[in-house]
Amino acid sequence: MEWPLTVHTESPDGTKAVAAAIAPRCRSGDVVLLIGDLGAGKTVFAQGFAAALGVEGPVTSPTFTLMRQYECAAWAPVETLMHADVYRTGSLPEVLDLALAELVEEQAVAVVEWGDMAAAVLGPDTLSVTLRVPESSASDAATARDITITGHGNWAGRCDELASALSLLQPTAAP
Numbered sequence: 499m500e501w502p503l504t505v506h507t508e509s510p511d512g513t514k515a516v517a518a519a520i521a522p523r524c525r526s527g528d529v530v531l532l533i534g535d536l537g538a539g540k541t542v543f544a545q546g547f548a549a550a551l552g553v554e555g556p557v558t559s560p561t562f563t564l565m566r567q568y569e570c571a572a573w574a575p576v577e578t579l580m581h582a583d584v585y586r587t588g589s590l591p592e593v594l595d596l597a598l599a600e601l602v603e604e605q606a607v608a609v610v611e612w613g614d615m616a617a618a619v620l621g622p623d624t625l626s627v628t629l630r631v632p633e634s635s636a637s638d639a640a641t642a643r644d645i646t647i648t649g650h651g652n653w654a655g656r657c658d659e660l661a662s663a664l665s666l667l668q669p670t671a672a673p
Contacts, residue, residue: 499661502648506632509641512667513539513629514546516645519663520625521550523656524607526576529620531613534629539643540611543629544581547609551579559583559611565596578606585612590619623651 507513520530530547532540541559548557552571560566565582580602587593593616602608610616617624628646647664649657 499657501654501657502646503657503661503664505645505647505664505667507643507645510539510542513542513643513645514549515667516664517543517546518550519667520627520647520660521547521607522575523660523663524575525652526605526607527602527623528576528653529602529608529610529613529624531617531620531624531626532609532611532629533614533626535631538629538631540629543627543645544609544611548579548581551576551607553579557581561585576605576607578604580606580608581611582608582616583611584616587615590616594619621651623653625649625653 505516507516524530532543534540541557544559545557548568551574553568557566557568560581560583564584564586565580568579568581570576570579582596584593584596608620610620613620613624613626617626626648630644630646631640632642632644647660649660
């Protein structure tokens with residue numbers, strides 16, 4: 499398989515399932531960039547990701563706090579989930595001030611909403627997850643999403659593993 503991987507979901511639960519397939523394949527230091535318009539499902543994705551790591555309690559977008567830290571279950575591949583939302587940051591130096599790169603080195607993984615705004619300062623080892631409402635979605639199918647996943651840096655060698663996990667969710671997942 500080669501990047502990008504594309505998956506279509508029909509509901510928020512489907513989006514959470516895609517996130518749940520990705521989360522256990524993360525390693526300490528990984529950064530997942532969530533990209534998409536307002537209402538595209540970035541927080542829904544983060545909720546599914548957190549649940550798959552055994553995070554207890556509600557996971558909400560840290561729009562005003564910029565970052566939240568969650569303890570993962572003992573069986574999870576990482577100890578901590580850093581959930582950031584950089585929408586309200588005004589500049590790349592403000593993103594640097596969050597110190598995400600340093601925090602994820604300590605047995606953590608970061609999920610960054612509006613990650614495209616911060617990609618330049620988060621290093622080369624990222625997984626980009628772009629969520630879009632399909633153009634063909636009728637108003638009654640507004641929960642459908644097309645999710646495009648692209649690995650960079652240390653994610654390059656994990657494409658086949660991730661494609662295999664995603665194919666278990668949806669046999670029509672396309673490369």
